[in-house]
Amino acid sequence: xxxxxxxxxxxxxxxxxxxxDVRTYRLKFKDDSLMEKFSWHPGQFVEFSLLGSGECTFxxxxxxxxKGYFDCSIKKAGIVTADIHTDLEEGDDVGIRGPYGNWxxxxxxxxxxxxxxxxxxxxxxxxxxxQYAIDNRSDYKDFTILYGARTSAxxxxxxxxxxxxxxxxxxxxxxxxxPEDTWKENVGVVPKILEEVVKPEIANTKVITCxxxxxxxxxxxxxxxxxxxxxxxxxxxxxxxQCGLGKCGRCNIGSTYICKDGPVFTYAQLKALPDxx
Amino acid sequence: MSFSTFVTDTAGLQKMFxxxxxxxxxxxxxEKFGKFDYKKVSSxxxxxxDSPIDATMSVKPLFFPRASKIIKYEASSAGTSIHETDxxxxxxxxxxxxxxxxxxxxxQVLEAVNKWDYIDSDFLKRRANTVIFSTRCxxxxxxxxxxxxxxxxxNLDAMDVAIINGPDGRIYLCARTEKxxxxxxxxxxxxxxxxxxxxxxxMKKQYETFAASFRLKMDYKDVNEKMSKxxxxxxxxxxxxxxVSCNTCxxxxxxxxxxxxxxxxxxxxxxxxxxxxxxxxxxxxxxxxGHNPRPAKYRRWRQRSMxxxxxxxxxxxxxxxxxxxxxxxxCPVNISIFExxxxxxxxxxxx
Numbered sequence: 159x160x161x162x163x164x165x166x167x168x169x170x171x172x173x174x175x176x177x178x179d180v181r182t183y184r185l186k187f188k189d190d191s192l193m194e195k196f197s198w199h200p201g202q203f204v205e206f207s208l209l210g211s212g213e214c215t216f217x218x219x220x221x222x223x224x225k226g227y228f229d230c231s232i233k234k235a236g237i238v239t240a241d242i243h244t245d246l247e248e249g250d251d252v253g254i255r256g257p258y259g260n261w262x263x264x265x266x267x268x269x270x271x272x273x274x275x276x277x278x279x280x281x282x283x284x285x286x287x288x289q290y291a292i293d294n295r296s297d298y299k300d301f302t303i304l305y306g307a308r309t310s311a312x313x314x315x316x317x318x319x320x321x322x323x324x325x326x327x328x329x330x331x332x333x334x335x336x337p338e339d340t341w342k343e344n345v346g347v348v349p350k351i352l353e354e355v356v357k358p359e360i361a362n363t364k365v366i367t368c369x370x371x372x373x374x375x376x377x378x379x380x381x382x383x384x385x386x387x388x389x390x391x392x393x394x395x396x397x398x399x400q401c402g403l404g405k406c407g408r409c410n411i412g413s414t415y416i417c418k419d420g421p422v423f424t425y426a427q428l429k430a431l432p433d434x435x
Numbered sequence: 436m437s438f439s440t441f442v443t444d445t446a447g448l449q450k451m452f453x454x455x456x457x458x459x460x461x462x463x464x465x466e467k468f469g470k471f472d473y474k475k476v477s478s479x480x481x482x483x484x485d486s487p488i489d490a491t492m493s494v495k496p497l498f499f500p501r502a503s504k505i506i507k508y509e510a511s512s513a514g515t516s517i518h519e520t521d522x523x524x525x526x527x528x529x530x531x532x533x534x535x536x537x538x539x540x541x542x543q544v545l546e547a548v549n550k551w552d553y554i555d556s557d558f559l560k561r562r563a564n565t566v567i568f569s570t571r572c573x574x575x576x577x578x579x580x581x582x583x584x585x586x587x588x589x590n591l592d593a594m595d596v597a598i599i600n601g602p603d604g605r606i607y608l609c610a611r612t613e614k615x616x617x618x619x620x621x622x623x624x625x626x627x628x629x630x631x632x633x634x635x636x637x638m639k640k641q642y643e644t645f646a647a648s649f650r651l652k653m654d655y656k657d658v659n660e661k662m663s664k665x666x667x668x669x670x671x672x673x674x675x676x677x678x679v680s681c682n683t684c685x686x687x688x689x690x691x692x693x694x695x696x697x698x699x700x701x702x703x704x705x706x707x708x709x710x711x712x713x714x715x716x717x718x719x720x721x722x723x724x725g726h727n728p729r730p731a732k733y734r735r736w737r738q739r740s741m742x743x744x745x746x747x748x749x750x751x752x753x754x755x756x757x758x759x760x761x762x763x764x765x766c767p768v769n770i771s772i773f774e775x776x777x778x779x780x781x782x783x784x785x786x
Contacts, residue, residue: 160505209508210700236723251515403553407693413749434728
């Protein structure tokens with residue numbers, strides 16, 4: 159009996175190939191009443207299992223305001239994610255536990271300008287909040303979405319980004335690391351574009367950022383230089399987790415459980431943690 | 436509430452143990468190839484619950500099993516099905532004899548992590564269903580330092596019944612919890628109930644003799660405080676250099692509780708189970724993308740010792756070490772957590 163660790167079955171409704179190594183899996187619990195009851199906040203995660211291969215932690219990359227399904231966007235990186243990419247097909251079943259963890263402070267950021275800064279697969283947790291904020295548009299002021307990837311092929315959610323651009327009050331700035339023949343948008347790493355192109359308004363703005371560790375490191379420095387206070391910069395950590403419940407000890411940093419106290423933290427909170435992420 | 440005390444002698448104690456074993460599902464330390472581990476017993480001949488045992492195994496696996504099934508699953512053309520396994524070999528009412536004080540304290544310490552936020556009802560149910568009798572510890576083993584830590588070794592309420600050697604040569608059975616009280620009332624020990632109070636002065640002297648037998652002593656408050664200021668100390672590297680990362684220390688520790696979840700698949704059926712893991716494992720924090728926040732051994736030792744002496748205390752108010760010495764005794768390269776934390780605590784502070 160390990161009641162806390164028993165997953166529920168969900169069916170893969172659709173698989174969207176986002177980039178050469180990222181796929182979005184659209185999921186629906188097999189038990190309709192469970193799907194009906196399933197509710198989450200932007201930034202929360204699930205324990206996703208390919209039975210026989212293993213269980214992994216993924217954020218839910220869609221918003222609860224889009225009913226009847228939830229998305230996990232999965233990059234092929236390790237053993238289980240490679241199995242997921244190879245073996246999992248539409249119509250197959252996976253195990254799901256959750257939702258777990260804290261979430262982006264959807265209430266605290268009401269009435270603010272939102273600056274999203276994402277890199278690569280790091281747009282996945284931000285997408286949940288972007289969809290949520292679009293679906294509650296009147297609660298928030300202007301959005302700026304700065305999103306970068308190594309190449310144009312590595313940008314996730316390409317069609318959806320085009321939809322975002324059509325919204326009034328949403329500015330989308332895209333960038334890739336090196337020039338490409340048909341690329342008409344920005345070239346350069348995210349922190350550079352943030353300072354040189356986006357030049358964000360600081361007053362009444364909350365920054366929500368997620369991306370690879372190196373991008374986060376330099377983005378935080380840029381935000382510092384631009385004058386953002388660490389309390390207004392929010393990020394989400396992607397530590398190795400296993401139980402998701404504050405028991406297995408894997409994601410501890412100091413006395414903090416990233417799976418329970420996080421994964422969402424302000425930059426000010428991160429600064430107070432031992433340097434172990 | 437005040438609890439009863441019974442008084443008996445060695446023969447009376449043996450008789451009571453026999454009666455318990457015949458009436459209840461009973462576990463006790465059983466020797467096998469020179470190693471003691473807690474096993475179900477059917478006769479007193481199989482075990483020796485009346486003397487402090489060699490510190491080889493803790494009682495933890497009877498509450499937090501070394502491996503427990505989470506689900507069985509089957510894949511077929513009709514789809515996948517998940518079966519919860521309701522088998523729990525240690526779910527019923529039971530008695531455990533011969534538990535050392537430190538080991539019982541370990542369970543008390545573990546309760547904190549198992550009942551905050553998400554409640555691990557399996558762990559709590561196992562504890563609630565168990566009556567724990569302590570053993571008669573009368574002197575320290577070479578690696579023991581329980582008397583140095585943040586709990587009252589003398590009046591520990593982590594066991595349900597404490598068995599204490601009286602200064603008068605008699606044996607006192609002291610109920611320490613309501614469960615212990617009820618158990619002793621329903622399973623009366625031979626001898627008299629509520630005897631003359633044990634002479635406090637005499638008991639104190641006896642405890643002092645016990646405490647004096649300890650080779651290892653530390654000022655844990657001082658260690659807690661000093662360690663919290665030495666996160667960046669090179670002393671962690673010095674103290675852990677010999678470690679071979681075998682994780683034996685964690686697996687036999689009464690308080691280590693890190694675990695992993697694994698899938699074992701044979702053709703179309705599989706099993707998912709929970710089993711022990713340790714923060715000393717190099718892959719423990721390794722992320723799929725290749726990033727590892729604790730890539731070096733000293734960082735993992737820092738996590739292990741800081742978790743025991745700083746972090747758990749910050750979070751739950753108690754040290755995650757009970758001073759049992761199991762880890763030091765079983766370590767193949769002779770590292771002792773006592774020496775590690777003292778070495779770090781007394782190292783210069785990095786500016």
